[in-house]
Amino acid sequence: MNNMKLILLSILISLSSCKKDDNRTGPNQNSEQLYTNGQIYTVNPNQEWADTMLVRDGIIIAIGTNKEVENQASENAEIIDLEGLMVMPGIHDVHLHPLEAASDNFLFVLDAQETAPENYATDIIQAINQNPDSEWILGWGFDIYTLFDATREPIKILDDISTTKPIAIMEQTSHSVWVNSKALELAGINKNSANPVGGIIMKDDNGVPNGLLIDNAGNLIIDLAIASIPNNEQNDYDGLVNYALPELGKNGITSVCDARTYWKRNHHKTWQQAESEGKLTVRANLGLWLYPTEDDAAQISRIRSLYSNDPNSFLKINQIKLYSDGIVINTTSAMEGDYLIDLFNLPTNNGLNYVSQNRISKYIAALEPIGFDFHIHAIGNRGVNEALNAIEQSSNGNGRHRLTHVEYVLPSDYSRFSQLNVTADAQVAGDFTHPENWHETDSLIDSSLNNANIPIKSLVAANARLTLSSDWDVSKLNPFIGIQNAVTRAPQNISLNEAIKAYTINAAYIMRQEHKVGTLEVGKEADFIVLSQNLFDIQPNQIKQTQVLKTYLKGELVYKR
Structure with missing residues (x-):
């Protein structure tokens, strides 16, 4: 009798499950x-x-x-x-930052339109009061020129808020970080500290750090701060599953490349957890971040161990993300000529390299045979040229490498993209990419360079393979903004057919899935x-x-x- 009851109960549960699955x-x-x-x-x-x-x-x-x-x-x-x-x-979006866009590790967001940095104090104090147990106070969103134009040193503004709780605020492009004295103390940064590879520690007239860390100098601080958060990996996972993935679906995006997978923060494990739990609703290729200050041999060995390219999996770890240079508004993108202003008083004034041409060449030679494709941030014309040179020097011809941003490209380099089978990946969704805004940086560089900012038409005319992407959350995720801008940004516009190809089949090629x-x-x-x-x-x-x-x-x- 008991057995019969169990059988009937089992049938009822089975029928109930089937009914739920009808949806x-x-x-x-x-x-x-x-x-x-x-x-x-x-x-x-x-x-x-x-x-x-x-x-x-x-x-x-x-x-x-x-x-x-x-x-x-x-x-x-x-x-x-x-x-x-x-x-x-x-849609394929082959350059975005879903974990960074969605994680709750950052406690507050500042208004980038604010021009008086002293006015940020209210939001920062509120974040401190609302998060008394947080070891670091992490924020995001300021415009660097707001601090460049400040009436006193940036560090003093934050020290007036707290000298006991470390504060670190990432600039809206992620290429600089604003910190207080406690954050510098914990990072071991003082007046005797040298600039790290790919970064600049800004200092006052007395040689004392002024609270602005440029490019990779800021990245090192953010790594330290996030490591102090006990649940930082859970925050990343929750953000990915509950916010980022639904947003991708909402925008018609079925394939992505994570353009900065911080393996030291276990970003790759966050993606793997989402896949193992059946939560992954996109195809994803991860671009492992190449840390500029790491020992090359040790980093190559570690990256090799993370390679994963299962053809039956939606998730693959088969790309490397590195920065050749910085960004033009910081005067850190690598340019052929000098900048018209000098912000840092360094021996050279034509930008910086996170990873030099010779090092890029070395990493390609070591990792391309494993199966890794390189995703290289290159904004300045020197940065683009050096990245192409490195690929020409070391690629065995099997790589599907790409340069991303390509804001300034020497005309003599247009044809090299096709010759070297290098894809040009551009982002044109941001307002700064509109032709009416191209000359906003005329005070920084030769104005003639701004006549062809992000030259997608010229690249396509030179038979370059073009992809378009968002760089979310630097720019909006919506691909139809990118498509509209791509076809309307004369004189560097392309056809609607070409724009759609850039978001579909061309991008599928660099993800090695054009056959699928x-x-x-x-x-x-x-x-x-x-x-x-x-x-x-x-x-x-x-x-x-x-x-x-x-x-x-x-x-x-x-x-x-």
């Missing part, structure tokens, strides 16, 4: 879907448009006209009416999105208003508006 979408619920009545832009040059697509177990079985496709569907296929909406391949996704064609996995409007039927200045209605990853619905 699932994707190939696990119904292995075959026939999508009809759509405007399907395939990004396949041999068949650009279709109206019907058959997906079985997450794989595209047929695509074309309804007449061509419907007779290949089984009688059990689920028929989904696209209602005349535009469908396109899922990036276009909608027979045999590929069904990563696609449904849009609120047809991008080809509207005015270019309306593209950014496009909304993603549905996002599918390998045939499974991962977002619905």
Whole structure:
């Protein structure tokens, strides 16, 4: 009798579970879907448009006209009416920072539009009062020129708030950090401290650190601060799963490259946990951060041990992220000529190198044969040139390396991207990339250089492979802002077709998955999105208003508006 009760209870539980699963979408619920009545832009040059697509177990079985496709569907296929909406391949964003954008390790955000740094005190004091148990007070968001223009040294502003609690605030681009004296003390930084590789410790007229740490000097402080947070890895995980991944789906993004995976902070383990727990709703390639101050041999050995490239996994650790230089507004991007102002009184005034050309070459020679592709931050024309030189010197020809940002490129280097099979990865979603803002840095560099800022048209004309990405959260995540800006930023604009390719098949190539996704064609996995409007039927200045209605990853619905 007891056995019979157990059997009946088991059946009831099983039926209940099945009923709950009825709400699932994707190939696990119904292995075959026939999508009809759509405007399907395939990004396949041999068949650009279709109206019907058959997906079985997450794989595209047929695509074309309804007449061509419907007779290949089984009688059990689920028929989904696209209602005349535009469908396109899922977006690839190959340069973003989802863990940094979403983590709660930073306790407050400052208003970058604020021009009086003394006014930041209220927000900082509030953060201290609300987080009495925090060993460090970490914030984010100021504009560096707000501090350059301050009437007193930046360190004094923070020391008036606290000299016992270390305070570190990252600038909105992440290329400088503002600290108080306690933070400098814990980091061991004083008037006798030399500049670290790729960084600058700013000092007052007496040689005493003034509280501004430029580029890699600031990175070292942030590493120290985050290490003090007991639950920093859980914060990263919660941010990734509960905020970043849903935001990616909402924006139609099905593939990403984490553009700065801090392996010393176990960022890679955060991604691995999300995958192992079934929470990963994108394909992700991690770019392991190359620490400029690390011993080369030890770092190469550690990075080799982290390589992971399972073809059956959505998660791969097969890229390296490094900085060739800094950024132009800090006068740290590597330029061929000197800057017009001198902020740091160093022996040279044409920018800095996080990683020199020779070191980049060394790392490529050591890690490309393992299977790593390099993702190289290069903003200045010297930085771009040196990165191309390093690839030319050391690549065995099998790498799928890319330079990201490419804000200033020597015309003589345009053709080298194609010749060396190097991808140019650009970000044009930010306001500063609009042509009307190009000359805002004329006080820093030769104004003629700003006539072709981020020269995507010139690069495409030179047969360079172009990708477009967000650099989220430096710029907005919405890819349709990037697409609109790419096609409207004359004289450095490109066609709509080229812009879409830059977010799909070109990006799939650098993620080594162009055989799986990036276009909608027979045999590929069904990563696609449904849009609120047809991008080809509207005015270019309306593209950014496009909304993603549905996002599918390998045939499974991962977002619905």
